Amino acid sequence: AQKxxxxxxxxxVQEKEAVTLDCTxxxxxxxxxxxxxxxxxxxxxxxxxxxxSYDQQNATEGRYSLNFQKARKSANLVISASQLGDSAMxxxxxxxxxxxxxxxxxxxGTRLSIRP
Amino acid sequence: GAVVxxxxxxxICKSGTSVKIECRSLxxxxxxxxxxxxxxxxxLMLMATSNEGSKATYEQGVEKDKFLINHASLTLSTLTVTxxxxxxxxxxxxxxxxxxxxxxxxxxxxxGTRLSIL
Numbered sequence: 051a052q053k054x055x056x057x058x059x060x061x062x063v064q065e066k067e068a069v070t071l072d073c074t075x076x077x078x079x080x081x082x083x084x085x086x087x088x089x090x091x092x093x094x095x096x097x098x099x100x101x102x103s104y105d106q107q108n109a110t111e112g113r114y115s116l117n118f119q120k121a122r123k124s125a126n127l128v129i130s131a132s133q134l135g136d137s138a139m140x141x142x143x144x145x146x147x148x149x150x151x152x153x154x155x156x157x158x159g160t161r162l163s164i165r166p
Numbered sequence: 167g168a169v170v171x172x173x174x175x176x177x178i179c180k181s182g183t184s185v186k187i188e189c190r191s192l193x194x195x196x197x198x199x200x201x202x203x204x205x206x207x208x209x210l211m212l213m214a215t216s217n218e219g220s221k222a223t224y225e226q227g228v229e230k231d232k233f234l235i236n237h238a239s240l241t242l243s244t245l246t247v248t249x250x251x252x253x254x255x256x257x258x259x260x261x262x263x264x265x266x267x268x269x270x271x272x273x274x275x276x277x278g279t280r281l282s283i284l
Contacts, residue, residue, distance in 0.1 A: 085272060087275075092277075093257060093259070093277065093278040093280070094275065094276075094277045094278065095210075095259065095261070095275035095278075097272040097273075097274070097275075100272060141209060141210070145273075153200060153212055153215055154200070154212075154261075154273055155212065156209045156210045157209060158208070158209045159208075159209050
């Protein structure tokens with residue numbers, strides 16, 4: 051069975067500092083996709099970054115990068131130069147197989163608060 | 167980019183009422199849509215997978231007679247909460263995947279529906 055674990059229920063970070071949000075996963079599938087989503091207090095789910103299990107390089111999207119360590123089954127999100135607008139819930143997620151029609155399961159989330 | 171529209175954004179109604187929530191893909195065809203439920207300060211819990219033209223696949227523990235899902239076209243899926251009770255109050259959110267089937271396509275989410283049953 052698949053499982054996503056986020057061990058940090060909440061984090062406080064000073065503005066402009068970098069922050070790492072932890073995510074570990076468990077799956078027996080050889081092919082899978084990993085995602086990070088941001089959910090502000092308004093509720094919408096905002097896609098941040100994607101990493102495929104066969105991707106050789108770590109994914110990057112602007113200030114977001116994904117530290118993918120396949121052997122350790124971890125997919126930590128790194129946010130560089132944090133901003134006040136980064137305060138939100140962050141969810142790590144995994145999709146089984148290489149198909150956009152496969153369901154995605156979510157971790158429990160990390161609430162990130164940026165201090166001015 | 168791809169957009170998913172969910173309507174209504176908020177519903178307040180009396181116990182016993184049935185409530186229908188719509189999820190539309192605006193600029194792509196969604197062969198598969200997903201319905202999630204989220205309690206306050208918790209993660210998204212997948213309720214069911216909706217495939218166009220076929221019956222929905224419900225997750226274990228989700229009452230299919232309580233949460234009716236219809237996916238009659240490639241751009242619209244509906245979730246009907248039948249005879250809603252206060253314990254059905256929650257945040258419901260849909261997502262959709264396109265037809266290309268590539269692995270790196272993220273699911274696109276609607277903005278969610280906050281359902282409150284009095």
